[in-house]
Amino acid sequence: QVQLQESGPGLVKPSDTLSLTCGVSGSYISSSKWWGWIRQPPGKGLEWIGHIYYSGSTYYSPSLKSRVTMSVDTSKNQFSLKLSSVTAVDTAVYYCARLYSGSYEAFDIWGQGTLVTVSS
Amino acid sequence: QSALTQPASVSGSPGQSITISCTGTSSDVGGYNSVSWYQQHPGKAPKLMIYEVSNRPSGVPDRFSGSKSGNTASLTISGLQAEDEADYYCNSYTSSSTVVFGGGTKLAVL
Numbered sequence: 297q298v299q300l301q302e303s304g305p306g307l308v309k310p311s312d313t314l315s316l317t318c319g320v321s322g323s324y325i326s327s328s329k330w331w332g333w334i335r336q337p338p339g340k341g342l343e344w345i346g347h348i349y350y351s352g353s354t355y356y357s358p359s360l361k362s363r364v365t366m367s368v369d370t371s372k373n374q375f376s377l378k379l380s381s382v383t384a385v386d387t388a389v390y391y392c393a394r395l396y397s398g399s400y401e402a403f404d405i406w407g408q409g410t411l412v413t414v415s416s
Numbered sequence: 417q418s419a420l421t422q423p424a425s426v427s428g429s430p431g432q433s434i435t436i437s438c439t440g441t442s443s444d445v446g447g448y449n450s451v452s453w454y455q456q457h458p459g460k461a462p463k464l465m466i467y468e469v470s471n472r473p474s475g476v477p478d479r480f481s482g483s484k485s486g487n488t489a490s491l492t493i494s495g496l497q498a499e500d501e502a503d504y505y506c507n508s509y510t511s512s513s514t515v516v517f518g519g520g521t522k523l524a525v526l
Contacts, residue, residue: 334462334517341419341520342454342462342505355513358417391461400509402452402467409461 298322300392300407308386308414314379318392318407325373326350330395332403333366333377335388343388347395348375382414420445420506420518427524433494436521438506439487444516446487450509453482453491456520457502465504466491493523501525 304316318331325331332347346356348366356364365378379386389411393403421439428434438445438453445451449469454462464473466482469489479495489508493500506518 332515342507342517344507344515344517347515355515357514358512396464396467396473399452399467400448400450401507401515402450402464403454403462404464404467404473406461406463 298394298405300394300405302390302392302407302410304410304412306411306413308382308412309416310383310414311381314377314382314386314390314412314414316377316390316392316410316412317374318376319372319374320394321373324370325368325375326370329397331368331375332393332395334391334393334403336391336409337385337388345377345379345390384414386412387414388412417444417510417512417514417516420508420516422504422506422518422521424519425522425524427526428493428496429526430496430498432496433492434496434523435493436491436504436506436523438489438491438508438518440489440508440516441487443511444508445484445489447511448509449484451482451484451489452507453480453489454505454507455500455502456505462505496525498525 333345389409392407394405396402396404453466456462470482
C-alpha cells in the first residue's frame with residue numbers, strides 16, 4: 297500500500313528557509329499523480345500550501361506563492377517543499393499527501409505529519 | 417481566497433443523524449463538483465471520507481454521505497457512533513486552480 301513520510305528539521309529560525317521532504321513508498325512518484333502539501337497550525341484548521349505533478353507542474357496557494365517552492369526527485373521517489381522567510385506564524389504540522397486519481401481536491405493518502413516550529 | 421465557512425461545532429446523540437455544512441461561493445463550491453470531506457481525530461492525520469461531493473472511498477461506512485446545493489455542500493452522518501467524534505473539514509477546488517479548506521467543525525457525540 298502507498299505510504300508517505302515527511303522528514304526535515306523540527307526547528308527553524310525566523311527568516312530562514314523551511315525545507316521538508318516527503319518520501320513515497322508503495323508507488324512510483326511518476327505514476328501520473330499529483331502530490332501536495334497541507335499544514336495545520338497548532339489548534340487550528342487545515343491550510344492548503346500547494347501541489348506538484350511528477351513532471352514538475354505546480355499550483356501554489358496565492359497567500360504563500362511568493363515564498364513557496366516545490367520539487368520532485370523521481371530518482372529518490374520523493375517530493376519536497378521549501379518555504380522561505382519563515383516567521384512564527386509558519387509554525388505548524390506539515391502534511392504531505394496524494395491527490396486521488398483524477399481529482400482536483402481530494403487527498404486520499406496522507407503522511408503522519410511533522411511539526412515544524414519557527415523560533416530563535 | 418477565503419476559507420470555506422463551516423459551523424464551529426455540532427453535536428448529536430448515538431444513533432442520531434447530524435449534518436455539517438460547508439459554504440463557499442460560485443467560484444469554488446458552487447462552481448464545481450469538487451468538494452471533499454475529511455475526518456481528523458486528535459493527533460492524527462486527516463482521513464478522506466467523501467470526494468467529488470458524494471462519493472465514498474473504499475472502506476468508508478455508508479453512514480457517511482455528501483451532497484451539494486448551490487454554494488453549500490453538506491456532510492451527513494447517520495446512525496452516529498462514539499468513534500465519529502472528531503474534527504471534520506471540507507475542501508473545494510477553485511476557479512483559480514487552487515484548493516481551499518473550510519475552517520473545520522468539531523463533532524461531539526453526547
